[in-house]
Amino acid sequence: MSNRMIWNQTAHFGAGAIREIPGELATRGFARAFVVSDQVLVDTGVTGRVTALLDAAGFPYEVYSDVTPNPPIEAVQKGVAAFAASGADVLIGIGGGSPQDTCKAIGIITTNPEFADVRSLEGVAATKNPAVPIIAVPTTAGTASETTINYVITDVERSRKFVCVDPHAIPVVAVVDSEMMSSAPRSLKVATGLDALTHAIEGYTTKGAWELSDLFHLKAITTIAQSLRAAADGDADAADRMALAQYIAGMGYSNVGLGLVHGMAHPLGAFYNAPHGVANGILLAPVMAFNADATGERFRDIAVAFQVPGAAALPVAEARTAAVDAVAAFTRELGNPTTLREIGAKEADLPALAQAAFDDVCTGGNPRDVSVEQILALYTSIY
Ligand SMILES: NC(=O)c1ccc[n+]([C@@H]2O[C@H](COP(=O)([O-])OP(=O)(O)OC[C@H]3O[C@@H](n4cnc5c(N)ncnc54)[C@H](O)[C@@H]3O)[C@@H](O)[C@H]2O)c1
Ligand SMILES: [Fe+2]
Incomplete structure (x- = not known):
């Protein structure tokens, strides 16, 4: 039995880290960039913080912003055509998970055109070539798409959201700059932070977890438990810690997998366009309660990370309950919805x-x- 870990070639961290981008482009010998972002980020000047640096360096680029949350197949296909017309040799993804994932799919299909239908990329696709090189600049502290081998696309026609798993899709460079995330409204910081917490908890308890992934996930759980509230309220140091914690979670879960919270969140995105982090936040504590008996001592570590008094010495059943209760209280106090009704779900679905x-x-x-x-019973219990 062996384990595999895949990470970015290079990653930059910290407020102002985007200033490293022109240097990365130059030392890697790129000549022209295709920037994948979304219209909200263009209109609010977030994308412009990076393109201003490209302008100052005299580096040519064009911006593709036709990406919406829960990105549809069409956004990928239009992007593939626009990339081909642009003559670019590098992709720069600037955004939350939706532009990042679209960027990855564009990069993969450009070098593996037999997957141009997009749907055939679902699961572990047999691509032969690495994607066009990607420099990924996240604007949310959540998905960690900048360091994962995954991307998630929505098939609107069939009301399906599908996960693609492909080491060829990992960005070569990640630039994790909390100042790129600071303009996000509180509700977005909460939702994306809960996505990151879900990655950390599911990654810590998933079947494929092992010593090295545990390091990342435990660190991420502890940091998020202590920093998300303050980051959501605008504290810059806490935002820095969240930016790093969500990336650390990605270094783990990308390599070992997730679990039922994500499995149940994806259909909510496909059916109701529910924000991914909000869906995870609703599901996390109820699914943890369902899983508790299959997690050994691991929920005790989560209870300790959430600073539950005496958690280290509790009988295991009580430690598990304490972890579930701590996560439930955490999401409730952050103001995330707690029922499917609140995100527009219909009982008949x-x-x-x-x-x-x-x-x-x-x-x-x-x-x-x-x-x-059992999944139906879970959905029904939180309807
Ligand atoms: N690739 C992966 O490994 C992975 C992991 C988890 C989730 N995902 C996917 O990522 C998507 C969710 O991404 P997300 O939660 O980051 O949100 P998002 O990219 O869908 O963005 C949501 C909204 O927030 C806005 N926004 C983003 N950053 C902002 C900022 N700094 N200031 C103001 N507004 C901002 C966007 O314009 C958009 O309107 C889902 O499709 C999800 O399935 C991917
Ligand atoms: Fe996620």
Whole structure:
């Protein structure tokens, strides 16, 4: 039995780290960039913070901003055509998970055109070539798409969100600059922070977890437990810690997988366009309660990370309950919704959602095996 870890070639961290981008472009010998972002980020000047640096360096580029949250297949296909027309030799993804994931899919299809339908990339795709080189600049402290081998695309026609897992898609450079995230509204910081917490907790308890991934996930859980509230309220130091913690979680989960929270969150994105982090925040504590008996001593570590008094010495069953309660209180106090109704879910859809969650790539990593009926019962319990 062996384990594999895949990370970026280079990553820069800290407020102002985007200033490293022109140097990265020059030393890697690139000549022209294709920037993938979204219209909100262009309109609010977030994308412009990076393109201003390219302007100052005299580096040519064009911006593609036709990306919406839960990015659809069409955004990828239009992007592939626009990239080809641009003559660019490097991609720069600037945004939350949606532009980052679109950027990865554009990069993969450009070098592996037999996957131009996008749908055939679902799961572990047999691509032969690395994607066009990507420099990834996240604007949310959440997905860690800048360092993962995954990307998630939405098939609007079939109401499906599908996960693609492909080491060829990992950005060569990540630039994790908390100042790029500071303009996010509080609700977005909360939702994306809960996505990061979910990555850390699911990564810590997933079937493939091992010593090295544990290091990252435990560190991320502890930091997020202590920093998300203050970061959401605008504290710059806490925002720096969140930016790093979500990346650290990505270094882990990208390599070992996730679980049922993500499996159940993806259909909510596909059916109702629910923000990914909000969906995870609703599901995290209830799914933890479902999984508790299959997690050994690991929930005790989570309770300790959330500073539950005496957690280290509690009987294991109580430690597990304490972890679930701490996470439930944390998400509630942050103001994330707690029911599916609040994100527009319809009761009649629950059986179809349950089947889609059962089929999701992430569900196989869940520590407890689960049936469609059990998923339906879970959805129903939080409806
Ligand atoms: N690739 C991966 O490994 C991975 C992991 C988890 C989630 N995802 C996917 O990522 C997507 C979610 O990404 P996300 O949660 O980062 O949000 P997002 O990219 O969908 O953005 C949500 C909204 O926030 C806005 N926004 C982003 N940054 C901002 C900023 N700094 N200031 C103001 N507004 C800002 C965007 O313009 C958009 O309107 C989902 O599709 C999810 O499935 C991918
Ligand atoms: Fe996620």
